[in-house]
Amino acid sequence: MILEGHQLTIGYPDRVVGTGLDVKLGKGEVLALLGPNGGGKTTLLKTLLGLLVPKAGEVRLDGSVLSARSIRERARLIAYVPQTHVATFAFTVEAVVLMGRTAHGDLFSRPTTKDRAIVAGMLDRLGIAPLAQRPYTMISGGERQLVLLARALAQEPQFVVLDEPTANLDFGNQGKVMREIRALAASGLGVLFTTHDPNHALRAADRAYLLRGGERLAEGPVREILTRERLESLYGAPVQMITDATGTAFIPG
Amino acid sequence: MTPARSAVSGFAIAIAILIAGLLLSLTVGRYPVSLGDLISVLLAKAGGHRGDVSAVESVIFQVRGPRVMAAMLVGAALAVAGTAFQGLFRNPLVSPDILGASSGAALGAVLGIYLSLGVFAIQATAFIGGLIAVGIVYMIGASVRSRDPILVLVLTGVVVGSLFGAGVGLVKYLADPYNQLPAMTFWLLGSLSATGVHDLLPLVGPVAAGTVVLIALRWRMNVMSLPEEEARTLGVATGPLRIAIVAAATLVTSASVAAAGIIGWVGLVVPHLARSLVGPDFARLLPAAAILGGGYLLLIDTLARTLAQVEIPLGILTAVIGTPFFIWLLTSVQKTWS
Numbered sequence: 081m082i083l084e085g086h087q088l089t090i091g092y093p094d095r096v097v098g099t100g101l102d103v104k105l106g107k108g109e110v111l112a113l114l115g116p117n118g119g120g121k122t123t124l125l126k127t128l129l130g131l132l133v134p135k136a137g138e139v140r141l142d143g144s145v146l147s148a149r150s151i152r153e154r155a156r157l158i159a160y161v162p163q164t165h166v167a168t169f170a171f172t173v174e175a176v177v178l179m180g181r182t183a184h185g186d187l188f189s190r191p192t193t194k195d196r197a198i199v200a201g202m203l204d205r206l207g208i209a210p211l212a213q214r215p216y217t218m219i220s221g222g223e224r225q226l227v228l229l230a231r232a233l234a235q236e237p238q239f240v241v242l243d244e245p246t247a248n249l250d251f252g253n254q255g256k257v258m259r260e261i262r263a264l265a266a267s268g269l270g271v272l273f274t275t276h277d278p279n280h281a282l283r284a285a286d287r288a289y290l291l292r293g294g295e296r297l298a299e300g301p302v303r304e305i306l307t308r309e310r311l312e313s314l315y316g317a318p319v320q321m322i323t324d325a326t327g328t329a330f331i332p333g
Numbered sequence: 334m335t336p337a338r339s340a341v342s343g344f345a346i347a348i349a350i351l352i353a354g355l356l357l358s359l360t361v362g363r364y365p366v367s368l369g370d371l372i373s374v375l376l377a378k379a380g381g382h383r384g385d386v387s388a389v390e391s392v393i394f395q396v397r398g399p400r401v402m403a404a405m406l407v408g409a410a411l412a413v414a415g416t417a418f419q420g421l422f423r424n425p426l427v428s429p430d431i432l433g434a435s436s437g438a439a440l441g442a443v444l445g446i447y448l449s450l451g452v453f454a455i456q457a458t459a460f461i462g463g464l465i466a467v468g469i470v471y472m473i474g475a476s477v478r479s480r481d482p483i484l485v486l487v488l489t490g491v492v493v494g495s496l497f498g499a500g501v502g503l504v505k506y507l508a509d510p511y512n513q514l515p516a517m518t519f520w521l522l523g524s525l526s527a528t529g530v531h532d533l534l535p536l537v538g539p540v541a542a543g544t545v546v547l548i549a550l551r552w553r554m555n556v557m558s559l560p561e562e563e564a565r566t567l568g569v570a571t572g573p574l575r576i577a578i579v580a581a582a583t584l585v586t587s588a589s590v591a592a593a594g595i596i597g598w599v600g601l602v603v604p605h606l607a608r609s610l611v612g613p614d615f616a617r618l619l620p621a622a623a624i625l626g627g628g629y630l631l632l633i634d635t636l637a638r639t640l641a642q643v644e645i646p647l648g649i650l651t652a653v654i655g656t657p658f659f660i661w662l663l664t665s666v667q668k669t670w671s
């Protein structure tokens with residue numbers, strides 16, 4: 081199964097953000113989307129999720145047009161992990177993750193024993209089972225990110241799309257989220273995430289997609305694509321590269 | 334205590350308040366009925382007793398019965414509608430008239446009084462006024478292209494609501510100050526004193542239909558209280574569901590306002606009370622709010638007719654009790670929604 085954007089023109093009703101974009105994401109692989117603010121990362125993400133209709137071109141899933149599927153069917157194939165936010169109501173962690181099962185029931189259905197078992201399993205898998213009865217509003221930002229990830233997994237999707245999963249996280253939690261992303265791909269899911277840190281792409285992604293001003297600058301295996309020169313031209317700022325025996329890291333210069 | 338266990342005791346408290354409200358409202362008043370009399374009359378009725386109608390029996394079934402039913406229905410309706418709107422608009426400060434249902438109904442009612450229509454016709458114009466106001470708000474909201482449809486809807490509701498409010502002012506200004514104006518003022522302050530058996534029918538139908546729809550959708554309400562795009566990626570067609578919720582909440586609010594006039598605060602205060610009893614999960618919150626709303630308005634209505642020599646308008650009592658209560662809520666139990 082492949083999620084792909086073909087010759088996409090993306091944007092909002094009143095403006096075009098990007099044109100001629102081709103994206104391809106297979107199962108078991110991780111694609112990192114990099115680029116400066118306002119470059120079209122979020123717009124592309126929303127188009128691939130089916131939240132925005134492409135102005136030209138089409139998003140295909142498993143060979144057929146994404147918009148031809150019902151909203152419920154899409155939710156069982158592609159899950160979305162938004163940036164963490166403060167919720168209006170103090171739902172318990174368990175209730176939040178349980179919402180991931182919505183697409184597996186109908187309009188009036190209540191969660192089944194199976195739904196609850198899947199939720200318990202996902203909380204366990206991400207090591208947040210002890211938080212199950214805590215209010216979502218009273219846990220830390222890192223824990224919230226893991227809860228949203230658990231909710232996405234509870235959808236039992238084929239693809240997971242994450243919007244800046246490491247934003248607002250401390251150093252330790254950034255590492256934890258990167259490891260979880262690798263684990264998702266290892267379990268057979270296709271993962272797409274946006275990030276501001278090329279090191280996170282190096283660390284967790286197989287391929288990188290560089291987006292600037294709504295155009296694709298480069299795309300390919302992270303170790304080939306992420307070079308000092310490309311990053312400098314992507315962000316229009318000096319970048320330093322540090323290499324030692326264990327690998328490579330970039331720091332803004 | 335786990336949320337599930339505390340929710341059980343929360344429901345128990347809500348049901349206890351409802352039962353207390355029922356017993357008090359049926360026994361207390363200008364013609365006091367003892368608890369023993371109440372039980373024997375109810376048992377006799379249940380047993381199919383068809384003898385002479387005693388004074389106690391007529392007080393319970395003809396005078397207080399319809400009023401008790403109406404108070405319970407209106408309280409439950411306003412509480413459920415308020416709870417649903419707070420979830421839909423992701424804002425704990427929202428009440429059922431946020432989209433102009435009350436001001437629309439008010440304009441309909443004062444117009445009915447101004448045109449010297451009958452009681453039933455005034456209820457009908459109030460009901461239709463509420464539906465028209467929310468219909469206008471919804472159509473304007475839907476035609477404005479925005480990335481935040483909820484915000485547009487709320488702003489439109491405020492604007493259209495104040496326009497209908499100006500209409501109410503105009504009709505009051507034109508009304509006969511000796512006959513019509515007092516009737517309008519009385520109606521706008523809310524009261525159940527004139528409720529008879531024949532008033533229950535137009536109230537029960539819409540309230541039951543709307544409440545059943547809202548409670549049936551309670552599992553989806555949780556998802557609807559998330560940001561729009563998140564709800565859609567979880568598999569909920571937010572557009573049609575939002576229309577269904579707005580329609581159901583408008584139906585129950587308009588029917589309540591048409592039957593009892595404008596009773597503020599119930600739809601704002603009761604959802605918070607219910608939330609502190611059973612938690613924020615809409616699956617438990619909506620049924621709890623319905624039970625608690627029924628009990629709450631029963632108690633308030635009993636106070637309204639027993640506190641003083643003359644009846645106190647309901648809207649005034651709910652505000653007098655609701656305001657300090659709400660301030661207390663804001664300062665002490667903020668954690669239930671933040």
